Amino acid sequence: xxxxERKEKILAAVVEHYIATGEPVGSKTLxxxxxxxxxxxxxxxxxxxxxxxxxxxxxxxxAGRIPSQQGYRYYVDRLMNRYEMPxxxxxLIEAKLSTVSGEPxxxxxxxxxxxxxxxxxxxxxxxxSDENAVIRKIELVPLGVHTAMIIMLTSSGILxxxxxxxxxxxxxxxxxTFYNVxxxxxxxxxxxxxxxxxxxxxxxSLGAKALEISPLLVTLADLAQMTEQxxxxxxxxxxxxxxxxxxxxxxxxxxxRNSDPITSLFLTHRQKGETGVLIGKxxxxxxxxxxxxxxxxxxVGGKDSGTLGLIGPTRIDYARLIPSLKYLTEIVGSILSxxxxx
Amino acid sequence: xxxxERKEKILAAVVEHYIATGEPVGSKTLxxxxxxxxxxxxxxxxxxxxxxxxxxxxxxxxAGRIPSQQGYRYYVDRLMNRYEMPxxxxxLIEAKLSTVSGEPxxxxxxxxxxxxxxxxxxxxxxxxSDENAVIRKIELVPLGVHTAMIIMLTSSGILxxxxxxxxxxxxxxxxxTFYNVxxxxxxxxxxxxxxxxxxxxxxxSLGAKALEISPLLVTLADLAQMTEQxxxxxxxxxxxxxxxxxxxxxxxxxxxRNSDPITSLFLTHRQKGETGVLIGKxxxxxxxxxxxxxxxxxxVGGKDSGTLGLIGPTRIDYARLIPSLKYLTEIVGSILSxxxxx
DNA sequence: CTTAGCACTCACGCTATTAGAGTGCTAACT
DNA sequence: AGTTAGCACTCTAATAGCGTGAGTGCTAAG
Numbered sequence: 075x076x077x078x079e080r081k082e083k084i085l086a087a088v089v090e091h092y093i094a095t096g097e098p099v100g101s102k103t104l105x106x107x108x109x110x111x112x113x114x115x116x117x118x119x120x121x122x123x124x125x126x127x128x129x130x131x132x133x134x135x136x137a138g139r140i141p142s143q144q145g146y147r148y149y150v151d152r153l154m155n156r157y158e159m160p161x162x163x164x165x166l167i168e169a170k171l172s173t174v175s176g177e178p179x180x181x182x183x184x185x186x187x188x189x190x191x192x193x194x195x196x197x198x199x200x201x202x203s204d205e206n207a208v209i210r211k212i213e214l215v216p217l218g219v220h221t222a223m224i225i226m227l228t229s230s231g232i233l234x235x236x237x238x239x240x241x242x243x244x245x246x247x248x249x250x251t252f253y254n255v256x257x258x259x260x261x262x263x264x265x266x267x268x269x270x271x272x273x274x275x276x277x278x279s280l281g282a283k284a285l286e287i288s289p290l291l292v293t294l295a296d297l298a299q300m301t302e303q304x305x306x307x308x309x310x311x312x313x314x315x316x317x318x319x320x321x322x323x324x325x326x327x328x329x330x331r332n333s334d335p336i337t338s339l340f341l342t343h344r345q346k347g348e349t350g351v352l353i354g355k356x357x358x359x360x361x362x363x364x365x366x367x368x369x370x371x372x373x374v375g376g377k378d379s380g381t382l383g384l385i386g387p388t389r390i391d392y393a394r395l396i397p398s399l400k401y402l403t404e405i406v407g408s409i410l411s412x413x414x415x416x
Numbered sequence: 417x418x419x420x421e422r423k424e425k426i427l428a429a430v431v432e433h434y435i436a437t438g439e440p441v442g443s444k445t446l447x448x449x450x451x452x453x454x455x456x457x458x459x460x461x462x463x464x465x466x467x468x469x470x471x472x473x474x475x476x477x478x479a480g481r482i483p484s485q486q487g488y489r490y491y492v493d494r495l496m497n498r499y500e501m502p503x504x505x506x507x508l509i510e511a512k513l514s515t516v517s518g519e520p521x522x523x524x525x526x527x528x529x530x531x532x533x534x535x536x537x538x539x540x541x542x543x544x545s546d547e548n549a550v551i552r553k554i555e556l557v558p559l560g561v562h563t564a565m566i567i568m569l570t571s572s573g574i575l576x577x578x579x580x581x582x583x584x585x586x587x588x589x590x591x592x593t594f595y596n597v598x599x600x601x602x603x604x605x606x607x608x609x610x611x612x613x614x615x616x617x618x619x620x621s622l623g624a625k626a627l628e629i630s631p632l633l634v635t636l637a638d639l640a641q642m643t644e645q646x647x648x649x650x651x652x653x654x655x656x657x658x659x660x661x662x663x664x665x666x667x668x669x670x671x672x673r674n675s676d677p678i679t680s681l682f683l684t685h686r687q688k689g690e691t692g693v694l695i696g697k698x699x700x701x702x703x704x705x706x707x708x709x710x711x712x713x714x715x716v717g718g719k720d721s722g723t724l725g726l727i728g729p730t731r732i733d734y735a736r737l738i739p740s741l742k743y744l745t746e747i748v749g750s751i752l753s754x755x756x757x758x
Numbered sequence: 759c760t761t762a763g764c765a766c767t768c769a770c771g772c773t774a775t776t777a778g779a780g781t782g783c784t785a786a787c788t
Numbered sequence: 789a790g791t792t793a794g795c796a797c798t799c800t801a802a803t804a805g806c807g808t809g810a811g812t813g814c815t816a817a818g
Binding site (some may be wrong): 177210211213217221223232236237239242280311315316324325327412 | 519569573
């Protein structure tokens with residue numbers, strides 16, 4: 075639906091004023107906020123119409139108007155002009171992030187903290203995943219007579235390790251067999267290809283040694299699976315208290331403890347390069363329907379790898395935060411890419 | 417100070433009733449709760465005296481009594497009888513924790529979640545630290561022409577890795593030099609011994625190769641430092657909302673974001689084997705002075721390594737939670753020990 | 759189509775009142 | 789001495805009543 079220019083102006087003003095103050099906006103307040111050469115009565119008429127069309131709502135008869143979900147949507151899609159981050163702020167963020175390096179998880183934690191502080195929102199992010207990643211290196215480090223640590227590194231830079239117990243004592247023979255199997259059947263393969271079926275056929279082919287080595291192989295399969303799993307990182311939880319009431323904040327925190335819902339939300343709404351916005355009930359989770367979600371994918375080495383997201387009230391400052399988030403995903407992407415390539 | 421037997425009975429009853437209900441306890445309620453062969457007037461007189469002695473407080477004149485901090489302290493030290501966990505619950509917890517294995521961090525996260533659910537408290541824990549740990553293995557994995565991942569493993573099972581960029585292209589020569597330096601000067605040494613001074617003298621002794629190899633050495637020093645650092649793990653944050661009010665919960669969450677205060681608290685109050693209890697203002701941090709802290713150290717391989725703690729209201733259920741926490745630290749200790757020894 | 763004017767609505771803050779829980783004190787009792 | 793019944797007193801929490809004021813929708817005139 076296309077609104078008249080004046081209605082658009084009024085809608086935008088209501089949205090922005092409400093985002094800024096959190097108070098329902100009346101016709102008079104609005105008028106002095108946006109300086110239009112009309113009277114408050116005219117504004118009132120327009121606002122009444124915007125209400126009828128579903129873009130504005132009234133908490134109660136004698137209060138001002140607040141944007142409806144549809145109102146926010148129209149604003150985000152057509153009215154908002156984005157406020158780019160000032161350059162000095164960009165530099166500051168770069169400085170804060172340049173000191174960390176290391177595992178993706180740490181980089182995302184740091185970026186999440188920075189973003190949470192900057193936006194006053196809760197920040198969620200997923201660790202990079204790369205379906206084409208292959209296993210690059212496998213190490214077996216003996217720790218004791220019956221225990222060893224297995225380390226697995228993938229081409230996308232993910233490192234996982236796990237301690238493993240064996241029934242038989244670890245001797246040179248077992249280790250040699252292990253390394254042979256590893257280099258022949260695992261190195262160079264995609265982690266996704268490592269199935270339990272493969273482990274079983276492998277164990278069979280080893281005959282007598284099968285029993286001794288199978289705990290190691292099982293651990294290897296576990297590790298392969300772990301490198302595939304994306305992890306959800308959550309920062310700035312305390313910011314949830316800023317907007318929702320007690321009950322709601324608790325529910326939200328419990329909801330976010332489980333990483334599956336958000337991860338799947340990110341997957342289904344994955345968009346190429348663009349920043350996504352889900353306002354209120356536009357997402358399918360009850361706990362999140364009083365919130366808005368802004369999210370953006372980052373890419374490592376030119377490929378979409380993971381997502382950063384902001385969770386805030388529906389009256390979140392879209393115009394400012396969308397560019398901020400976008401900027402941070404770019405930085406995160408470039409830092410992660412740096413780690414992997416020359 | 418030693419109270420009369422009857423006063424002790426009354427104090428214990430007030431504490432327990434208040435912990436159970438959260439409501440100030442009056443003389444009449446108390447009487448029917450604990451079935452004493454006296455009248456409410458007698459109880460009232462005793463309670464008035466307990467107030468004068470500082471063990472009970474009144475929120476206001478016409479309300480019942482609640483325990484003061486001193487009252488809780490007396491209760492915890494002398495009156496409380498501990499409720500051991502029922503056996504089936506113990507088995508359930510063992511089952512939940514037996515599935516995980518791997519890095520200490522993951523084990524503590526899992527244990528923290530279990531404990532948070534069990535106690536309705538926020539759970540903090542520190543990863544194991546071992547001053548006597550020595551560097552056991554160092555690996556250099558080339559990722560690109562100018563980047564490599566360095567992996568360090570200590571005798572206490574801590575694994576850390578980091579990506580490192582070099583100015584010069586990585587060739588066999590550099591790698592060989594690196595491995596030589598690593599095995600001669602790092603392997604077998606305590607991580608704490610690796611200082612920046614050592615790095616500098618090493619770099620000097622390498623002469624021409626110094627420039628090429630120094631980024632690798634610096635990363636090595638960083639890693640050594642990282643293995644020394646204990647990490648604070650926090651679970652069940654949402655439980656903070658159960659007791660403190662809005663403002664307070666926010667402050668608490670912000671306070672816990674920084675791991676230093678709690679870590680230092682654990683260090684200064686470290687007790688051998690015993691479970692520690694800090695009630696209200698007994699700790700030195702303003703943000704925590706409306707809360708109680710129950711903590712207990714776990715040991716890996718017979719040595720004190722880290723601490724688990726519960727954060728809850730001062731009216732936390734001491735009698736039940738102290739044994740629960742104690743039990744969990746034992747389990748955590750034994751799981752972590754399992755990983756390291758035969 | 760715009761605007762001044764006006765009656766109307768309804769949340770919010772204030773005060774007054776009430777009900778009830780719990781106390782401390784006194785005086786009688788054992 | 790310690791215990792107990794009785795009672796006046798205190799103070800909170802809940803409820804109701806009452807202006808106040810911001811904001812509205814409508815009407816009628818410009």
